[in-house]
Amino acid sequence: MIDLKYLQNNFNEASAKLQKKGVDSETLENLQNLFKRLKGANAKLEAAKAEQNSMSKLFGQYMREGKDITELKAKVDANKEAMVPLQEAAREAEEALYAVALAVPNFPDDSVPAGTDEEDNVELRKVLEPRVFDFAPKEHWALAEENGWIDFERGVKLAKSRFSVLRGEAARMERALINFFLDTNAQKGFEELCVPFMNNAQMLQGTGQLPKFEEDLFKIEEEDLYLIPTAEVPLTNMYNDEILLADQLPVLMTGYTPCFRKEAGSAGRDTRGMIRQHQFDKVEMVAIAHPDKSDDIFEMMVQNASDILAALGLPHRVVELCGGDLGFSAARTIDLEVWLPGQNKYREISSISNTRDFQSRRAKIRFKDGKKNRLVHTLNGSALAVGRTLIAIMENYQNEDGSIAIPEVLKKYL
């Protein structure tokens, strides 16, 4: 959630920032008014409560002293009744405010390039030259079929469309990649965690998936539980509603989890192959950081993900997202796009974001800064999406006969 006090005191600045993310100023004006309304309603209610409390104290005193309480009782009853509409007003004001506030995206950093969609993203650099093929490179689904690696039909039979089954060598490769990623992240100082793949609503709200993006989540019937869409949710919320000590920072965490997404709104996109699935494996990095240190950690996380791709010999480019393409919670995001020769395109394989205090305000993750409690910064990034890495290896390491070579660094994991 954005800082409402900041919005109130720096309306024009805040409004300009959020324009980059396509939020109109009417929404913000509305938000500002709702905030004022809540404060006003609370002030009235609290004054009435203070009155009630002090009269109640007197009441007890009178009882002890044996004084007559009929007059006091009448006053206190009248006040109680007068409080009912105030209570109602405060409740309504709060509901109205949060309905809007929780759906407003984070402020983008000033450095974020303006733009409306991915066309306006800015390429920062390319890493590794794409290989020159002396034959026409195939797409991963063709290779998968030739090698018997991915069983799309049976994935659909077992579940539904956008599910698939990895077989044999491919299944082992998936496992090898997970291990390689986790080991590499651990070397960079990330603690490995194995977390629940279902989280409750409060956690999903903490990281920003709820309430706005419920339609993209798989919910467990009859339970307050959702399948996680990314390990960012459990890892970041490890410290939900906690106050850390300054010397505990930064907390660096990594974990492998499957990720579950309904892909609502992506109907028809990437239906062929394994690019966009309802369930996919990912190894995630999460950092809980001191606000002054989050930029450095961000750079480290981007470098780490890029290094992993380079170690696998996968050409990729580093892209800074423009305001319009930035996710809901992110203040800044850098994507890593891997080269897919079969598709003749760069495709997203990692997304690293600094959410600054947007998630920590929702999730109440603070740290002791001297006497005061301050919100931490939270960062997350994939290192890496496993299925897409497998695809990238298939397409980049393919031979003319359809066989696929194994990247050197993975050999010890197979």
Next chain:
RNA sequence: GGACAGUUGGGUGAGUUGGCUGAAACCACAUCCCUGCUAAGGAUGCGUACUCGUAAGGGUACCGAGGGUUCGAAUCCCUCACUGUCCGCCA
């Protein structure tokens, strides 16, 4: 799944015949004082959030969560969650 017990501040743990308890005591922690020798003693402070105020200092809420009874609830009632123990079941 069934039965019983419990859920209090950073920790341990009082308080459950409703008001004087936002919460004793102890530990931990912080600052200061004393003293000096391998550590001890003393004083004070020390929950979170929102809110009013330049500040000093007020106010409101929170004793697992939500609701109820009452002038007033950590204390009574209801629902739910979680923890523990026993039974059942099971990878």
